[in-house]
Amino acid sequence: MSRIDDYLAAHAARFEDDLCAFLRIPSVSADPQHAADVAAAARWVADQFAGLGFAVEVIPTKGHPLVFAQSPTVPGAPTALVYGHYDVQPADPLEKWITPPFEPTRRDGNVYARGATDDKGQMLTHVKSAEAWIAAEGRLPINLKYIIEGEEEVGSMALEEYIAGHAEKLRCDCVVISDGGQFAPGIPAITYGLRGIAYYELRLKGPNRDLHSGSFGGSVANPANALAQVLGALIDDQGRVQIPGFYDDVTPLTPREREQFSQLPFDEQRYFEQIGVAVGAGEAGYTTLERRWARPTFDINGLWSGYQGAGAKTVLPATAGAKFSFRLVPNQEPSKITAALKWRLAELCPPGIEMELIDFHNSPGVLAPLESKYVEAAARAIERAFGRPPVFTREGGSIPIVAAFHEALKADTLLLGWGQDDDNTHSPNEKFSLADFHRGIRASAQLWAELADLGGK
């Protein structure tokens, strides 16, 4: 790798200049006035790949275009699919930016601009790593595919459809995504698992109109009472979801995972202080990180019924409703959860109440086993570039596009975030550490070597 390292060192300043050129394009996908800028960013990305001699397509969609690129074939070598996005969040409130959002500015070792970390800077590391290989070694050691979208900040609608329809074209041994953060400054991380989600709305109907609670109360089912009883019965006082078979398919935490989580420098007290609670809560028998990352949940997201104004109104409401969701963990199947939920709700629904369940959206959890050779290869690559091995983390949220890749391609996803918690993602003064930018390029270049060593499937 010494020739590649030399190339990275020699071209570091130009890489930063290229990043700044990219950041100057205000590719705000949510704002129709920036449509031409979004298209310009897509072309800028496509030009990068064309400059490397890759086959490139700018694929029109109902929304903003996808950029797909493919390196020259290396027979017998594995294939990595890099995902990223060239669109950015709106920049407002503009007055809170120290320097303008689309005039990238280097200070204190960072580059400040909208999109610096999310995701232009991070995504570009995987392009510059390919450039370094080609320039320094004359060739890439593996097959690389890139799918770079322009709608991540507005829902990835076009990409989800494209993935479902083009599994063969996107086929790969692993998916590589850098669109997140390290565990802490100086502590790089591999996020090897995500929770899924199943989100519902429940509507309960009692009498045909709001009734006087004095004249009628006690003789007719109250849908607000029923809602409290039904929802209250979906979880017990140990934090366990009370739906038949809910835990049957849960992939349990391994002793190795639990040990690794427990070793992370996670300040639980500070975590609770920041969100303003005196104590934690959740499923009995699990730590806070385990509860956040690797255990399923039931959370009511919204509740409504009857009178919500000031003072008292003696109404027996005609209807009541709730939005609620389960965070799912790998191997829980959303459709199976929905079926069991419906059975449980029917069991709980009291006489005199009509119930309607609306199944909003769902997405399964995703897990790349810690023992995956791709995870191990990424860990070695990161250790080389960052000077210390990464920690292995999971994430409590859901990234539907990762689930979509997993569903269509059945390949492990490597979530290699180069960012930091204080990068001001989606906020004014977004930044990206230039040291992390260069470490990310180096880790990416190293990853291609490590993957090559694994050989093809």
Added chain:
Amino acid sequence: MSRIDDYLAAHAARFEDDLCAFLRIPSVSADPQHAADVAAAARWVADQFAGLGFAVEVIPTKGHPLVFAQSPTVPGAPTALVYGHYDVQPADPLEKWITPPFEPTRRDGNVYARGATDDKGQMLTHVKSAEAWIAAEGRLPINLKYIIEGEEEVGSMALEEYIAGHAEKLRCDCVVISDGGQFAPGIPAITYGLRGIAYYELRLKGPNRDLHSGSFGGSVANPANALAQVLGALIDDQGRVQIPGFYDDVTPLTPREREQFSQLPFDEQRYFEQIGVAVGAGEAGYTTLERRWARPTFDINGLWSGYQGAGAKTVLPATAGAKFSFRLVPNQEPSKITAALKWRLAELCPPGIEMELIDFHNSPGVLAPLESKYVEAAARAIERAFGRPPVFTREGGSIPIVAAFHEALKADTLLLGWGQDDDNTHSPNEKFSLADFHRGIRASAQLWAELADLGGK
């Protein structure tokens, strides 16, 4: 009573004319533009009493005046306190009235006008009955006091204060109120019991702001979950309130009451059809009328938390709240219920949740025992006037002014409604049956005789 009956017959037309004169005064207490009309109605009422030779006071308040009148003392005879109100509801929507609301019109045996049944017509029966005694017999057989207010439709604030401060002045053997309805056409009723109420707002606080349910869910108590669990645990699946000692002081239904309720011509199927429910619900072991009239309840009146808009939002809400109330039955003490509720809520409140209970207002239930000699006297009086004995009913709602009389005077209250369900109280085309008006006057005159027969305390 034959001289009195003769007098009632001879003056029936003039009584109707007097009622129409009263109804012509648009004494809308809620509307400041009608303040002079409200004052005129008070004077009209005072003049009625003055014409009978009663001592009369028009008592100014912060709001509309009270009219207090007292008949000449009859030593050794019991005292009845008549309550009524001379104010009326607003008349809108005006366009829905067949004849104008303040131009009383006789048709189909009814008088149509705002206030006809609520409460000018009903209240006046107890004035005209006194007139008949004085004119026909030269004297009243008992002592009568009248307290007629002008704020019933806007909350009775001044009267509640007045009662608390003037118990000695208002002292009586029984309170007589005609401001309600018969059980059905041709079936007069004595309402001998009212439920009370205890109304609360519960506020739950979790984290210091709304959190992402993916990143945080499962590790921190969710106040909406807690609300469902807490409220759901306040009532069991048999409809029994789960608060320690909640039923301890409940005056049980007597076999006689249950028998009488079961004999009432109550069409349960029609009741459920009208409110649009397939089946009833409520406390196990009781009939629909028993549940409505004589058993305590728990009803959630309002619920709110998190996201109530369209679609899905993956929020773990910072707060959740509810308004809820218990309908209380006679002998349940609101302050004791509040204390037990607080104990129970503290027991149910999960770790990580802060709870605040706001005690809005309460009022105890009221019961005049069926065996009360005053109830029996009223029953005899009604039977004479209406040609059939009244049924004995209770009412599920609360009338705070009745509780206030009960609290201050410790006297039984006779609720003798002369109205009908279809009188359009508070609606366009309010009416009062002229036959009921005259029967009410006769029943009232008879009641004075029946009470006289009981002698003083």
